Amino acid sequence: MSKSSTVTVRETPAGAAAAKTGALVVHADTITIETDERIQLIDLTDRLMALVRGSGVREGIVSVWSMHTTCAVFINEAQVALHADIKRVLEQMVARDAEWLHNDPDHSDCDRMNADSHLRAMLLGHSLTAQVTGGEPVLGQWQRILMAELDGPRARTLRVQVMGIA
Amino acid sequence: MSKSSTVTVRETPAGAAAAKTGALVVHADTITIETDERIQLIDLTDRLMALVRGSGVREGIVSVWSMHTTCAVFINEAQVALHADIKRVLEQMVARDAEWLHNDPDHSDCDRMNADSHLRAMLLGHSLTAQVTGGEPVLGQWQRILMAELDGPRARTLRVQVMGIA
Amino acid sequence: MSKSSTVTVRETPAGAAAAKTGALVVHADTITIETDERIQLIDLTDRLMALVRGSGVREGIVSVWSMHTTCAVFINEAQVALHADIKRVLEQMVARDAEWLHNDPDHSDCDRMNADSHLRAMLLGHSLTAQVTGGEPVLGQWQRILMAELDGPRARTLRVQVMGIA
Numbered sequence: 001m002s003k004s005s006t007v008t009v010r011e012t013p014a015g016a017a018a019a020k021t022g023a024l025v026v027h028a029d030t031i032t033i034e035t036d037e038r039i040q041l042i043d044l045t046d047r048l049m050a051l052v053r054g055s056g057v058r059e060g061i062v063s064v065w066s067m068h069t070t071c072a073v074f075i076n077e078a079q080v081a082l083h084a085d086i087k088r089v090l091e092q093m094v095a096r097d098a099e100w101l102h103n104d105p106d107h108s109d110c111d112r113m114n115a116d117s118h119l120r121a122m123l124l125g126h127s128l129t130a131q132v133t134g135g136e137p138v139l140g141q142w143q144r145i146l147m148a149e150l151d152g153p154r155a156r157t158l159r160v161q162v163m164g165i166a
Numbered sequence: 167m168s169k170s171s172t173v174t175v176r177e178t179p180a181g182a183a184a185a186k187t188g189a190l191v192v193h194a195d196t197i198t199i200e201t202d203e204r205i206q207l208i209d210l211t212d213r214l215m216a217l218v219r220g221s222g223v224r225e226g227i228v229s230v231w232s233m234h235t236t237c238a239v240f241i242n243e244a245q246v247a248l249h250a251d252i253k254r255v256l257e258q259m260v261a262r263d264a265e266w267l268h269n270d271p272d273h274s275d276c277d278r279m280n281a282d283s284h285l286r287a288m289l290l291g292h293s294l295t296a297q298v299t300g301g302e303p304v305l306g307q308w309q310r311i312l313m314a315e316l317d318g319p320r321a322r323t324l325r326v327q328v329m330g331i332a
Numbered sequence: 333m334s335k336s337s338t339v340t341v342r343e344t345p346a347g348a349a350a351a352k353t354g355a356l357v358v359h360a361d362t363i364t365i366e367t368d369e370r371i372q373l374i375d376l377t378d379r380l381m382a383l384v385r386g387s388g389v390r391e392g393i394v395s396v397w398s399m400h401t402t403c404a405v406f407i408n409e410a411q412v413a414l415h416a417d418i419k420r421v422l423e424q425m426v427a428r429d430a431e432w433l434h435n436d437p438d439h440s441d442c443d444r445m446n447a448d449s450h451l452r453a454m455l456l457g458h459s460l461t462a463q464v465t466g467g468e469p470v471l472g473q474w475q476r477i478l479m480a481e482l483d484g485p486r487a488r489t490l491r492v493q494v495m496g497i498a
Contacts, residue, residue, distance in 0.1 A: 003441040014491060019359040019388060021498070024331055026225040027185040028299060056185060059358040060495060061395060061461075063227060063297050067180075067306035069243050075458045076450055077401050081433035081440040089426055089451050094255055101247035108247040109169040118248055119255050122290065124454065126241040126309070129227075129295045129461045131395050131493045133360060138491055140399035143458070159180060159304055161297045163226060163330070164495070165356055166187070190497055192391040193351040194465060222351060229393060229463050233472035235409050260421055267413035274413040275335040284408055285421050288456065292407045292475070295393075295461045325346060325470055327463045329392060329496070332353070 005142055006078040008045060014131075014138040020059050022165035027055040029160045035152035039087050042147045043078040044158070048137060051160050058135045060164010065127040067159060070117035070151035072124035078144040086148075094119045117151035124148055132164055171308055172244040174211060180297075180304040186225050188331035193221040195326045201318035205253050209244040210324070211310045214303060217326050224301045226330010231293040233325060236283035236317040238290035244310040252314075260285045283317035290314055298330055338410040338476055340377060344466040352391050354497040359387040361492045367484035371419050374479045375410040376490070380469060383492050390467045392496010397459045399491060402449035402483035404456035410476040418480075426451045449483035456480055464496055 029051050033042060044064070052062050066073050076082065100115030101107045128145060131138040139145070149156065195217050199208060210230070218228050232239050242248065266281030267273045294311060297304040305311070315322065361383050365374060376396070384394050398405050408414065432447030433439045460477060463470040471477070481488065 001439075003439060005442065015360075016362050017358075017360040019357055021355050021357045023187050024190045024226075024356045025185055025187045026183075026331055028181075028183040028225075028297070030182050059360075060356075061227075061393075061493070063295065065297055065304060067304075067309070069241065069306070069308045074454055075401065076454050079434065079440065079442070081436065082447065082450055084439075085432045085434050085447050085451060086454065088432075093259060093425060100251045100254075102245065102251050104247065107167075107169060107250075108245065110171065110245070115248065115251050118242055119251060122240055122242050122252065125291065125457065127295070129395065129459070131360070131397055131491060133493075138397060138399075138493075140401070140489075142401045143399070157306075159297060161227070161299070161304075165358055189353050190356045190392075191351055191353045192349075192497055194347075194349040194391075194463070196348050227393075229461065231463055231470060233470075233475070235407065235472070235474045259425060266417045266420075268411065268417050270413065273333075273335060273416075274411065276337065276411070281414065281417050284414055285417060288406055288408050288418065291457065293461070323472075325463060327393075327465075327470075 001080050006144055008139045010136050012134040014133050017133055020165055025057055025166045026163045031158045033156045035149040038152050040149040040152055041083045043144050044147050045144045048145050052132055052137050052162055053135055055162035056166050057132055057162040057164040060132045061129055062132050062137055063129050063161045065159045067157045070114055070121050071156050072121040072148040073128050074124045075143050076146055077142050090120045114151040120150050167246050172310055174305045176302050178300040180299050183299055186331055191223055191332045192329045197324045199322045201315035204318050206315040206318055207249045208313045209310050210313050214311050218303050218328055219301055221328035222332050223298055223328040223330040226298045227295055228298050228303055229295050229327045231325045233323045236280055236287050237322050238287040238314040239294050240290045240312055241309050242312055243308050256286045280317040286316050333412050337474055340471045342468050346465050346470040352497055357389055357498045358495045363490045365488045367481035370484050372481040372484055373415045375476050376479050377476045380477050384464055384469050384494055385467055387494035388498050389464055389494045389496040392464045393461055394464050394469055395461050395493045397491045399489045402446055402453050403488050404453040404480040405460050406456045406478055407475050408478055409474050422452045446483040452482050
């Protein structure tokens, strides 16, 4: 199993940039993913880089939005060992079986037993807004855009909106 | 007490959308809320949907920003049982009475005894940036925009800015 | 040592604002910081206010993006006592020495022993998107934009992009 972290490579460096101006362009896509496990970390970066490059926006922002309450989006490295640590710290902070009221049929009509999924997603966040420059997302060398499936397996949708100057 | 989660209903579905272009419009409002309890979760979604619909922006983003350090904004479901679980996990992660230095008059001139409030807000986040399409915020069926009062009761202000193409 | 929290003062109040329109301007800068300690909280607010004021953007948003995976950006107060509490809660939630796989040479090629840094940054977040009005960031009186060095000392870069109407 790989011990390495995936490297992000932009075509051009992302430093300071003189002001640019123009009409606003807004372009949206969706990413759909079928997850396989209850807790699963998926690297969205390559898909996102392709969407931004194809959007026509050169300078602006990109919003990556999970359409779900138990599926999170956040930045970190893509490495097998680190992802095992992420799953471990999520269980430490929010135990799966801790008599949550959301899982109690006397108090909740949700029968998925996924209180932990909601609480973990709350801590990780459901969206990211990244910068776009030179037609690509701004990401540091080791930064990857990760999705955390917290109540899988199931079908997940993220809406990606790029906004800026063409 | 209701066992259900509140459903979010947009007037039109929020999927992929062909690129749109136009002049940038920026519109801002404030939401003011008087909270009643020390820890209280409030569903802002209906207020926010009305503000975005009234803004004149069709495609773009909306920023919801808490003007405070002990009042958070985040996405999750609006359900009584889940909200009890959220309050429980906040107390587990950040105990109210744990001899925090921020509560110690020898180290801090704040007399509100609200160190826990600051730390919990730090974990939940103070703002959200959502997408706007078809003149409405993009939210999944079960997603609600929630405010967490963490040091109430008091008066709270959130600034809502919509930005995009009219 | 100071018991006070730093106050944020805008030149004009940040309330509701009638819709403004115009061409989109995008301006980017970088902030570079040499940190001195392993865990260190740095107040970026003054630097950020100067960058936004100098950007030429009057109404819009500013994105503050850490280019790293072990350096976070978040909102809270700038007070010595509170910052000691933040460091304490980070150690409570994510222990530095807990046999993380990311620190295990049999599983990971990273030799920085910084699994805790990655996990803490994941919980705090790596970026903020704030509103801009009247040519300044929108911040409440007690809100400061804080950077958390979690694996220092080292050189850190944040990219700041201002986007909106001139």
